[in-house]
Every structure is written in C-alpha cells, then in structure tokens.
Amino acid sequence: MTTRESMAYDVVIVGAGPAGLSAAIRLKQLAAEQGSELSVCVLEKGSEVGAHILSGAVVDPRALDELIPDWREQDCPLNVPVIENHHWGLTPAKKFELPHVMMPRFMNNKGTYTGSLGNLCRWLGGQAEALGVEIFPGFAAAEVLFDEKGVVKGVATGDMGVARDGTHKPDYQPGMELHAKYTFFAEGVRGHLTKEVKRIFDLEADCEPQVYAIGIKELWDIPADKHVPGRVIHTQGWPLDDAVGGGFLYHQANNQVALGFVVGLGYKNPHLSPFEEFQRWKQHPDIRAILEGGRRISYGARAINEGGWQSVPKLTFPGGALIGCSAGFVNVPRIKGTHTAMKSGMLAAEAAFAAVGAGREGDELTVYSDTLHDSWIATELKTVRNAEPALAKFGPTVGTLWAGVDMWMRTLKIGLPYSFGHHRDSEQLYRKDMVQPIKYPKPDGVISFDRLSSVFLSNTNHEEDQPIHLTLKDASVPVEVNLALYDSPESRYCPAGVYEIVGQETGDPRLQINAQNCVHCKTCDIKDPTQNINWVVPEGGGGPNYPNM
Known part of the structure; x- marks a missing residue:
C-alpha cells in the first residue's frame, strides 16, 4: 500500500468558487484583525482558479461589499453595472415585455453588475493569496478523511498517473492528505464529496429533496452597434412546452454578450434535449437579430440548485460544514446565488475562527448554522421559497402567476405558512411510449451548432488513459432499462455528447461513455432515472478551461 504524505492546516476548503474563496479571505481577515496566525488551504480541481466557474452572471454585490468594501476602487473585473432590465415572454415569432411594476422590488436588478464570474473568482483568488491563503489548483479532492471517532479530519487528493486499467503509469504520484481542524465543502452543485458527507451524516433527513436545472451558456462577440453594456434580458415561454425554464442574454464588456438557456431537470419527456432547446431558442427572431453578424467564442454548461430554502440540508457535522452551492443557496426567481454563496462562506469562516481560537477542534460549528x-x-x-415549486406544480403560465402572488404576499409580510415540497428530478421521466418524440432542426452553423463543435469551445481536456470518472453501478442498466424504457435519455440531457448508444444497427446496443468530453456539469448524476450513473472526480486539472465565463 502506498503511503501518502500529509500536511496540516487549521482550515481546508474544497473548491475555489465564490463561497470557498470568500471563506478563505474572511478567515485571514479575522486572523489579521486579532494579530493571530491561522493556516488556510484551498483545493481546486480545475487547472486554475476560475477554470471550472460558469454563471450568467448578474451579481448582487451585497456580500462583496461586506467582504471587501473598497472593491470598486481596486482592479476588480466586476465593472459593468446593469442599466436596463427586460423580461420577455416569447411566442414562436414574437415577444412581449412583462412589466416590472408587477414584480416585487427585489426582482429589480438595480445596483447589480454583469460580467464573468470566473474572472471574479480569479480576482478573489489573488486577494486570498495576498492575505496568505495557500491555493492549490489542479488538485482534486477525492476522499473525505475521518478520525477514529468519525470526525472529519480533512481530505485526500486523488492519485495522479493511474492508467484506465488501474495500473500505475511511470509518472504515478500518490495523493496527499490535507488534515484540518475544520473542512469546508465548497464544491458547487452536486459535489461528489458533498454527496458522501450528506449520506454519512444524514444531512438531508429533515429537508425536501434538492432539485436542479441545467444551464447552458455561450459567449459571443457582437457588432458594436448592437451592444449596450449593462442591458439584461430574461425570457420565458417558447420554445419550452411543459418544461420549466427560460433564456438570458447579458450585454457585458468589450462588445460581448453572455447568453444561455436554463431547463429545469424535473422535465418529463425523455426525448427533450436541453442543448437543442437552447439552439432553437437562439433562432427566435428577436434573439437572432442580436447575434447576427457576431461570432461565438465560448461554450459551457453546469447544473444549478433550484430547491430553495426548503431544500437546504443540515449545514454542519463534526469537523466540517457545507457552504455555497454545496448547500444550495440559489435565489431561483432572481437567478442569483453568488452573493448568498459568498455570505455563507463568510459566516462559516467566522464560526470556525472562533472555534479554533477557543482551542476547539472537530466540534460541530452549530454557530454557523x-x-x-x-x-x-x-x-x-424564505421570501421566494415557493417560486420554483409553483412552476413545477402548476406549469409555466399558472405557476408564474401563483409564484408572483406568493412573493408579493411575503414581501408585504402577509403570513403564508405553507411551503411546497419537491419531487426528485430523477423520478420525473415518462416512459418513451407515453410521449411524442421531439424533432429538432439541424444546426445552421451560424446561430445554432452541434454539441461536439460546442465542446471544442469549452477547452475541455482529460488525460485519456485514466479511469473513467463517469461510473456505472450496473453496466446492464443503460440498455436494459434506460434504452428500453426511456430511449436513452442520457444521450440527450448531457450537453457534451458524453453518452452514446452504439451497436444498435447490428442488434448489439451498448452505452459508450466519451468521458473526455465531460464539462463537469453533473447533469447525468442528477437526472439518470435509475440513479445508476455516479460522477466521481477525475485527475486534477482535467475538465473545461473556461475563459471569461
């Protein structure tokens, strides 16, 4: 058995996203204020900070104002204030503007900024390192470590240089153990270690199931005469029918627009393809008019927490805590989660700093919760807790009205004691014979594209000779269940063409997994109807390398 080296820290943070970096910065700020020493380490599976970060993004700076009050006077890349806010309802050929006067005040984007969340994380990473935080990009946390009492004592990084058959290649390096008094899990949506600590400590015993959406995004350069920095557009309606979701288009800096499409993963038709719905959405006359004459420069996808307050699990356990999207703090109707993720990291940091200062180690940070x-x-x-489930329960039209009334009532402090529940996304698909197939148009190569050319723009790369990180609990299920009953939905809900049924023409169908295409969105882990697919971490540094996303 290979012996792993170890390093000890006061706090280890898994994930260099907004939550993890905010926690690291706050820990060091507190140490500086008290004149004390505190060692903090951040592990990031991407090749660099920001490489795996993808969001729209329109950012509410509330938490950033608290964390770094003078960020506007620094070189922070969040520098395009939102100046226009539009909400369009779409039909196949037309749009109609939904008046903002009908929406609660908090739905207004006044005071927010649009830009690259990846670049914001790169900047936050620089702020953290300047304070003495050690950040290790390219090192994926692969295992949770426990002491003899079952307390989380840190994590271990994955081995490097392991061949697909499990043998050690010449460049093999064993993983390293990072021990900590407290470990924060800030892996983002559906983190593989977060799943383990949720299971081991039964953190979801008293909450509703988490539900998700998939967000697919592109970045375009458009002609200057079509560009209005700070213009924000959200759409709902066409092309979705019974599925919940909508589009966004944000005018950012340098004649660029970030656009994308979000589909709730509770959809029922197994023939639906979120990627194809996005490509179809771009062909709407009012969207196409913005993109014509432009050039697509980047592509990516990720899952989004949509469960809301009732799906937030127990946040703490002996030796650690969940922060950010590992816990699920997205405000769904506002389409924002960066500010809540950052604030959760700051609150966890304050609780851990006090515990370490008091000489406690491995206690449960109940103060954070x-x-x-x-x-x-x-x-x-709490104000928006019924918005997403209302849409899922009543459909896009009635659900939107119901959610609006509910949010207005809560905003006006009128007591509404109920909270809608959720149903797991993996349990929602109808059998293939119960619904009609969806015929999607072929891409034109100008506005709409295929998946493989899209994945190319995500700069995704994995070492091919390594164990496949998309594992199957039962290799027979993809054909005997998923193909037979649902027409292989994994071949459609994956936005990167990872899953492919081959051999049907010879009567010997099998699932081929093109793991090198994976953009780490986690949709397969969420939507698979039999929960047979388990996403585990690949070698550190693999996956997408998102620029300016």
Whole structure:
C-alpha cells in the first residue's frame, strides 16, 4: 500500500468558487484583525482558479461589499453595472415585455453588475493569496478523511498517473492528505464529496429533496452597434412546452454578450434535449437579430440548485460544514446565488475562527448554522421559497402567476405558512411510449451548432488513459432499462455528447461513455432515472478551461 504524505492546516476548503474563496479571505481577515496566525488551504480541481466557474452572471454585490468594501476602487473585473432590465415572454415569432411594476422590488436588478464570474473568482483568488491563503489548483479532492471517532479530519487528493486499467503509469504520484481542524465543502452543485458527507451524516433527513436545472451558456462577440453594456434580458415561454425554464442574454464588456438557456431537470419527456432547446431558442427572431453578424467564442454548461430554502440540508457535522452551492443557496426567481454563496462562506469562516481560537477542534460549528438561519440569506430565500415549486406544480403560465402572488404576499409580510415540497428530478421521466418524440432542426452553423463543435469551445481536456470518472453501478442498466424504457435519455440531457448508444444497427446496443468530453456539469448524476450513473472526480486539472465565463 502506498503511503501518502500529509500536511496540516487549521482550515481546508474544497473548491475555489465564490463561497470557498470568500471563506478563505474572511478567515485571514479575522486572523489579521486579532494579530493571530491561522493556516488556510484551498483545493481546486480545475487547472486554475476560475477554470471550472460558469454563471450568467448578474451579481448582487451585497456580500462583496461586506467582504471587501473598497472593491470598486481596486482592479476588480466586476465593472459593468446593469442599466436596463427586460423580461420577455416569447411566442414562436414574437415577444412581449412583462412589466416590472408587477414584480416585487427585489426582482429589480438595480445596483447589480454583469460580467464573468470566473474572472471574479480569479480576482478573489489573488486577494486570498495576498492575505496568505495557500491555493492549490489542479488538485482534486477525492476522499473525505475521518478520525477514529468519525470526525472529519480533512481530505485526500486523488492519485495522479493511474492508467484506465488501474495500473500505475511511470509518472504515478500518490495523493496527499490535507488534515484540518475544520473542512469546508465548497464544491458547487452536486459535489461528489458533498454527496458522501450528506449520506454519512444524514444531512438531508429533515429537508425536501434538492432539485436542479441545467444551464447552458455561450459567449459571443457582437457588432458594436448592437451592444449596450449593462442591458439584461430574461425570457420565458417558447420554445419550452411543459418544461420549466427560460433564456438570458447579458450585454457585458468589450462588445460581448453572455447568453444561455436554463431547463429545469424535473422535465418529463425523455426525448427533450436541453442543448437543442437552447439552439432553437437562439433562432427566435428577436434573439437572432442580436447575434447576427457576431461570432461565438465560448461554450459551457453546469447544473444549478433550484430547491430553495426548503431544500437546504443540515449545514454542519463534526469537523466540517457545507457552504455555497454545496448547500444550495440559489435565489431561483432572481437567478442569483453568488452573493448568498459568498455570505455563507463568510459566516462559516467566522464560526470556525472562533472555534479554533477557543482551542476547539472537530466540534460541530452549530454557530454557523444558527447565524445563517438568522441572516439575510434566510430572509431572502424564505421570501421566494415557493417560486420554483409553483412552476413545477402548476406549469409555466399558472405557476408564474401563483409564484408572483406568493412573493408579493411575503414581501408585504402577509403570513403564508405553507411551503411546497419537491419531487426528485430523477423520478420525473415518462416512459418513451407515453410521449411524442421531439424533432429538432439541424444546426445552421451560424446561430445554432452541434454539441461536439460546442465542446471544442469549452477547452475541455482529460488525460485519456485514466479511469473513467463517469461510473456505472450496473453496466446492464443503460440498455436494459434506460434504452428500453426511456430511449436513452442520457444521450440527450448531457450537453457534451458524453453518452452514446452504439451497436444498435447490428442488434448489439451498448452505452459508450466519451468521458473526455465531460464539462463537469453533473447533469447525468442528477437526472439518470435509475440513479445508476455516479460522477466521481477525475485527475486534477482535467475538465473545461473556461475563459471569461
């Protein structure tokens, strides 16, 4: 058995996203204020900070104002204020503007900024390193470590240089153990280690199931005469029928627009392809008019937490805590989660700093959970807790009206004691014989594209000779169940062409997994109807390399 080296820290943070970096910065700020020493390490599976970060993004700076009050006077890349806010309802050929006067005030984007969340994380990473945080990009946390009492004592990084058959290649290097008094899991949506600690400590025993959407995004350069920095557009309606979702188009800096499409993963038709719905959406006359004459320069996808307040699990366990999207703090109707993720990291940092200072190690950080439940995160998420489930329950039209009334009532402090529940996304698909197939148009190569050319723009790369990180609990299920009953939905819900049924023409169908295409969106882990697919971490540094996303 290979012996792993170890390093000890006060706090280890898994994931260099907004939550993880905010936690790291706050820990070091507190140490500087107290004149004390505190060692903090951040592990990031991407090749660099920001490489795996993808969001729209329109950012509410509330948490950033608290964390770094003078960020506007620094070189922070969040520098395009939102100046226009549009919400369009789409039919196949037309649009109609939904008046903002009908929406609660918090739905207004006044005071927000649009830009690259990846670049914001790169900047936050620089701020953290300047304070003495050690950040290790390209090192994927692959295992949770426990002491003899079952307390989380840190994580281990994955081995490097392992061949697909499990043998060690000449460049083999064993993983390293990082021990900590407290470990924060900030892996983002559906983190593979977060799944383990949720299971081991039964963190979801008293909450509703988490539900998700997939967001697919492109970045375009468009002609200057079509570009209005700070213009924000959201759409709902066409092309979706019974599925919940919509589009976004944000005018950012340098004649670029970030556009994308979000589809709730509770959809029922196994023939639906979120990627193809996005390509179809771009062909709407009012969207196409913005893109014509432009050039697509980047592509990516990721899952999004949509469960809201009722799906937030227990946040703490002996030796650690969940922060950011590992816990699920997205405000669904606002389409924002960066500010809540950052604030959760800051609150966890304050609780851990006090515990370490008091000489406690491995205790449960119940103070973090208590302060978060009393914070503006809870106030904000409780106000919108019925928005997503109303859409899922009543459909896009009636659900939108119901959600609007519910949010207005809560905004006006009129007591509404109920909270809608959720149903797991993996349990929602109808059998293939119960619904009509969807015929999608072929891409024109100008506005709409195929998946493989899209994945190319994500700069995705994995070492091919390594164990496949998309594992099957039962290799027979993809053909005997998924293909037979649902017409292989994994071949459509994956936005990167990872899953492919081959051999049907010879009567010997099998699932081929093109793991090198994976953009780490986690949709397969979520939507697979039999929960047979388990996403585990590949070698560190693999996956997409998103520029300016």
